[in-house]
Amino acid sequence: MMKPGTLILHVAARFLVPLQLLFSVFLLLRGHNEPGGGFIAGLVASGAFALYLFTFGAVMTRDLMRIDPRNLIGIGLFLAMISVFPAWFQDQAFLTSQWWPVMLPGGTEIKLSTPLIFDIGVYFTVFGSVMLMLVALTETEER
Amino acid sequence: MQLSVLVIYLLAALTPWLYSKHKARTPNLLALLPAALTLWFASHIPLIASGEILVHEYAWIPGLDISLTMVLDGLSLMFALLICGIGTFIVLYAGSYLKGHQDLPRFLVVLLSFMASMLGLVLADNLITLFVFWELTSITSYMLIGFNHQNAEARKAALQGLIVTVGGGLALLAGLIMLAGAGGSYSLQEIFNSTEVLSEHPLYVGMMVCLLLGAFTKSAQFPFHFWLPNAMAAPTPVSAYLHSATMVKAGVYLMARLYPELGGTDLWINTLTSFGALTMLTGAFMAIRSTDLKKLLAYSTVMALGTLTLLLGLSTELAMLAFAAYLLAHSLYKGALFMLAGIVDHETGTRDVTQLGGLRKLMPVTALCTLIAAFSLAGLPPMFGFVAKELLLESLLEGPVGLLIVLMVITSAILVVAVAAVIALRPFFGRFIPQARTVHEAPKLMLAGPVVLTTLSLLAGLLPGYAGHYITLPASMAVAGQPVDGYLSLWHGFNLPLLLSVISLATGYFLYRYWDTLRDTLRLFNPLIERGPEAGYFRFMQGIVLISEWQTRVLQNGSMRNYLRTILLTFIGITGYTLFWRYEVHWNWDLSLYLHEVVVALILVSAAAAASITRSRLGAVASMGAVGFSVALIFILFSAPDLGITQILVETLTVILLVLVLFRLPGFSSTSTPAERGRDAFVALLTGALMTLLIMITIDVQLFPSISDYMIENSQPLAYGRNIVNVILVDYRALDTLGEIFVLALAALGVYAMIKFRPDTQPGANHYAGTLILPPKQVPEKDIVHSLDERQQMKAQQQKAQAQMDSQTKETH
Numbered sequence: 001m002m003k004p005g006t007l008i009l010h011v012a013a014r015f016l017v018p019l020q021l022l023f024s025v026f027l028l029l030r031g032h033n034e035p036g037g038g039f040i041a042g043l044v045a046s047g048a049f050a051l052y053l054f055t056f057g058a059v060m061t062r063d064l065m066r067i068d069p070r071n072l073i074g075i076g077l078f079l080a081m082i083s084v085f086p087a088w089f090q091d092q093a094f095l096t097s098q099w100w101p102v103m104l105p106g107g108t109e110i111k112l113s114t115p116l117i118f119d120i121g122v123y124f125t126v127f128g129s130v131m132l133m134l135v136a137l138t139e140t141e142e143r
Numbered sequence: 144m145q146l147s148v149l150v151i152y153l154l155a156a157l158t159p160w161l162y163s164k165h166k167a168r169t170p171n172l173l174a175l176l177p178a179a180l181t182l183w184f185a186s187h188i189p190l191i192a193s194g195e196i197l198v199h200e201y202a203w204i205p206g207l208d209i210s211l212t213m214v215l216d217g218l219s220l221m222f223a224l225l226i227c228g229i230g231t232f233i234v235l236y237a238g239s240y241l242k243g244h245q246d247l248p249r250f251l252v253v254l255l256s257f258m259a260s261m262l263g264l265v266l267a268d269n270l271i272t273l274f275v276f277w278e279l280t281s282i283t284s285y286m287l288i289g290f291n292h293q294n295a296e297a298r299k300a301a302l303q304g305l306i307v308t309v310g311g312g313l314a315l316l317a318g319l320i321m322l323a324g325a326g327g328s329y330s331l332q333e334i335f336n337s338t339e340v341l342s343e344h345p346l347y348v349g350m351m352v353c354l355l356l357g358a359f360t361k362s363a364q365f366p367f368h369f370w371l372p373n374a375m376a377a378p379t380p381v382s383a384y385l386h387s388a389t390m391v392k393a394g395v396y397l398m399a400r401l402y403p404e405l406g407g408t409d410l411w412i413n414t415l416t417s418f419g420a421l422t423m424l425t426g427a428f429m430a431i432r433s434t435d436l437k438k439l440l441a442y443s444t445v446m447a448l449g450t451l452t453l454l455l456g457l458s459t460e461l462a463m464l465a466f467a468a469y470l471l472a473h474s475l476y477k478g479a480l481f482m483l484a485g486i487v488d489h490e491t492g493t494r495d496v497t498q499l500g501g502l503r504k505l506m507p508v509t510a511l512c513t514l515i516a517a518f519s520l521a522g523l524p525p526m527f528g529f530v531a532k533e534l535l536l537e538s539l540l541e542g543p544v545g546l547l548i549v550l551m552v553i554t555s556a557i558l559v560v561a562v563a564a565v566i567a568l569r570p571f572f573g574r575f576i577p578q579a580r581t582v583h584e585a586p587k588l589m590l591a592g593p594v595v596l597t598t599l600s601l602l603a604g605l606l607p608g609y610a611g612h613y614i615t616l617p618a619s620m621a622v623a624g625q626p627v628d629g630y631l632s633l634w635h636g637f638n639l640p641l642l643l644s645v646i647s648l649a650t651g652y653f654l655y656r657y658w659d660t661l662r663d664t665l666r667l668f669n670p671l672i673e674r675g676p677e678a679g680y681f682r683f684m685q686g687i688v689l690i691s692e693w694q695t696r697v698l699q700n701g702s703m704r705n706y707l708r709t710i711l712l713t714f715i716g717i718t719g720y721t722l723f724w725r726y727e728v729h730w731n732w733d734l735s736l737y738l739h740e741v742v743v744a745l746i747l748v749s750a751a752a753a754a755s756i757t758r759s760r761l762g763a764v765a766s767m768g769a770v771g772f773s774v775a776l777i778f779i780l781f782s783a784p785d786l787g788i789t790q791i792l793v794e795t796l797t798v799i800l801l802v803l804v805l806f807r808l809p810g811f812s813s814t815s816t817p818a819e820r821g822r823d824a825f826v827a828l829l830t831g832a833l834m835t836l837l838i839m840i841t842i843d844v845q846l847f848p849s850i851s852d853y854m855i856e857n858s859q860p861l862a863y864g865r866n867i868v869n870v871i872l873v874d875y876r877a878l879d880t881l882g883e884i885f886v887l888a889l890a891a892l893g894v895y896a897m898i899k900f901r902p903d904t905q906p907g908a909n910h911y912a913g914t915l916i917l918p919p920k921q922v923p924e925k926d927i928v929h930s931l932d933e934r935q936q937m938k939a940q941q942q943k944a945q946a947q948m949d950s951q952t953k954e955t956h
Contacts, residue, residue, distance in 0.1 A: 031866060031869045032863070032864035032865070032866055032869055032870065032873075033864055033865040033866050034865070034866055035784040035785045035788060035866060035868075036785075036788075036866070036869070037785065037866070037868070037869040037872060037873070038872075038873070039789060039872065040785065040788050040789055040792060043789070043792035043793065043796060044792060046796065047792065047795060047796065050796065050799050054799075070892070070895070073888045073891060073892070076884065076888070077884065077885065077888055080880075080881055080884060081881075084881075094878065095877045095878055095881070097862065097873075097874050097877075099863060111863060113863070115862070115864075115870075115873040115874050115877070118873050118877060118880070118881075119869070119872075119873045121884070122872075122873070122880060122884055125884040125887060125888055126884070126887065128888070128891070129887050129888055129890070129891035130796060130891075132891045132892070132894070132895050133800065133891055133894045133895065133898075134799065134800065134803070136894070136895050136898040136899060137800065137803040137804065137898060138803060140807075140898055140899075
């Protein structure tokens with residue numbers, strides 16, 4: 001669906017979606033030390049697609065997303081649950097965080113951890129939930 | 144021992160896979176496990192008979208004192224043997240009985256799960272674990288009774304059984320918690336070993352009432368007996384296993400288990416003996432009225448359960464001996480009789496004894512087994528049932544009970560003899576009544592169970608010393624909680640019990656001869672029975688439906704404003720009460736403000752005011768947006784960037800959502816009257832004022848040292864994160880977040896469902912939602928929607944009818 005007379009919006013949406021998605025990933029990853037985190041990043045990501053949704057409609061947004069928002073929710077909850085198990089297998093209290101620092105060539109240290117997996121789970125759940133509602137509402141609009 | 148339970152669950156999980164490999168041979172393979180477990184438990188008989196108790200400890204949730212510790216003593220050993228032993232034959236029997244049934248794998252899964260749960264129940268030492276297994280047996284029983292789920296009667300019976308037993312289960316949980324509180328431990332062993340005298344505890348009566356409610360509902364004691372005969376809607380293997388040999392004895396097991404702690408008081412004796420005797424009489428009386436083989440057996444099971452309760456109530460050493468013997472005897476003959484009744488049903492297609500006769504030539508083995516098992520039921524020598532009945536009468540005559548109860552017991556004994564005669568003689572002897580099918584002997588696998596069980600019945604009766612020494616004596620010792628002196632024998636000499644036995648046999652046989660006339664006479668009681676406990680159950684269920692309808696009308700009337708008002712007024716009531724009556728309000732906050740703070744606050748207030756007085760929806764949305772962004776500004780001013788960002792993003796998305804919704808809404812059909820507006824304003828102002836006060840006080844009052852300091856200090860060293868908000872979300876309070884994202888996901892799915900799935904049925908289609916729990920005939924069958932397919936069919940039919948109507952109207956024009 002193309003709405004006539006929205007050239008600027010069209011162009012902006014095309015360029016803003018990747019940028020905003022990138023920004024959301026940035027927010028997600030830096031969240032442990034600077035303002036950000038899975039919840040905020042998830043909202044930013046859904047903001048990106050919300051803009052696209054307004055411009056191009058539900059069908060094209062679904063095409064662009066490739067994954068059904070319902071599955072995004074599933075992935076998110078799955079990741080969040082996955083992060084529970086490492087502590088469990090080591091006989092520690094439920095949800096105790098585990099850290100696996102990795103040295104990259106060039107001296108950069110990356111700290112992989114269960115809170116990171118958990119946060120990514122939060123990201124996908126929030127993202128999926130908001131998109132599910134928005135897409136469903138737009139689809140009834142278009143019918 | 145934990146492994147024995149776990150292994151059965153595992154096997155249950157693997158059953159569908161096994162079935163896809165081995166098809167009809169699966170039940171035979173599955174039966175190997177309970178058979179092996181029977182041998183394993185049997186190998187402990189000598190140890191337990193020598194007075195030892197086997198304890199396998201295993202911590203489950205130590206923080207909550209919940210363990211998976213399992214204990215094998217005389218009582219649990221006897222139950223474990225019955226569960227695994229009879230279970231083996233039931234699995235074999237079910238394989239033939241349901242041969243080729245498309246849902247056979249599902250049946251086997253649930254049957255094995257039940258077996259594991261029941262085994263867990265009798266082995267568990269921890270009260271909570273016991274309760275978990277208890278409920279699992281209720282749930283698996285529900286699924287098994289409702290196995291023929293296309294049948295509305297079966298569903299109704301399953302739900303009835305579930306509601307009665309789980310309702311009792313709730314009382315049981317309360318009782319167990321009281322017991323643990325009074326006894327100082329959740330472990331049965333520890334409660335038993337503690338010096339605390341529970342019968343003098345102030346909670347004694349309360350806990351006893353709750354525990355007995357649980358036990359009585361499960362074991363179908365009067366006035367909860369009605370669910371058991373209805374549960375006969377289940378396939379016969381289920382009736383044989385759950386509803387005679389094992390599950391219904393769980394209540395009796397619990398009472399026996401708790402006897403050392405709770406038993407022996409006047410309250411215990413009077414309650415148990417009177418309810419037991421009443422149940423006996425009800426069961427025997429209802430049995431003699433029935434003509435359906437399974438109903439006859441079901442009511443005689445009710446009678447047997449009453450007997451067991453009565454024996455526990457008697458609280459003497461002899462009664463405990465009789466209890467164990469009677470329990471064993473009953474499980475052996477009743478399991479067999481049910482399986483035999485199933486065979487007759489399977490071969491002839493009817494269970495109505497008045498339609499059966501002269502089958503002994505066609506099914507000789509079945510006839511012989513039924514005869515032997517029924518001998519045991521009637522208490523004829525040399526069956527084990529006779530030994531048990533002699534003990535019952537002896538302990539009854541010695542026991543602390545009045546003449547009325549003795550008379551009730553003897554009457555039921557007479558009636559049961561007649562019932563046994565009906566079961567054994569009617570279908571097999573007399574004139575042959577031709578059947579619709581060609582009748583022949585049942586397959587070997589179906590006969591295996593009855594043959595073995597009746598042989599055991601006979602052997603135990605012929606050699607009562609062995610059965611007594613190895614099985615029932617250790618069990619009665621476990622019940623009594625102290626060494627019991629006694630032995631079982633077939634011949635007790637010429638005494639009063641023997642005389643009573645002879646009298647009851649003679650009278651019982653006499654009643655059997657005139658059974659048809661007797662049944663006609665007993666029809667006089669029909670009006671009384673129709674007003675019995677089952678009618679009470681249906682009235683109770685109707686009451687629940689009425690109450691829920693009423694409260695749905697009041698609370699869920701669909702008006703958003705009503706919901707809000709209810710929520711806010713409740714909040715004002717409860718929080719206001721606590722605030723003013725529990726705490727003192729101090730008015731000492733300092734009001735040193737900066738100019739920019741005042742400005743933001745003013746914007747906030749005026750935006751809120753604008754939202755509440757505007758007449759346009761768009762205006763309201765815009766004003767609420769302004770409120771939201773001002774709040775975000777406040778977050779940022781007070782250095783909470785995370786909250787600020789979140790607030791802005793949420794506001795933005797809210798506006799997008801509202802825009803999507805806004806244009807779909809119809810115009811206002813009416814605006815509220817000034818009086819309504821005044822009322823709403825009052826509620827709003829009150830809520831606002833209360834909230835303000837609350838915040839003022841929370842700033843002022845510090846009841847506990849704040850946890851923030853700990854979080855700030857440890858955020859970097861322990862959680863490797865400098866952003867404390869995020870660390871709280873994903874680490875300190877990750878469990879909360881986990882719950883929250885699940886709620887978020889559910890809410891999103893709920894919204895999705897509301898948008899996507901419009902109600903395609905007529906308004907009020909949900910009116911019959913409570914159909915299953917209402918009495919029969921309340922709802923016309925055509926109105927009950929059974930499945931999705933059916934609903935689609937109905938829809939198609941409606942459309943067809945509509946199309947016909949349309950074409951007719953066209954023609955007339």
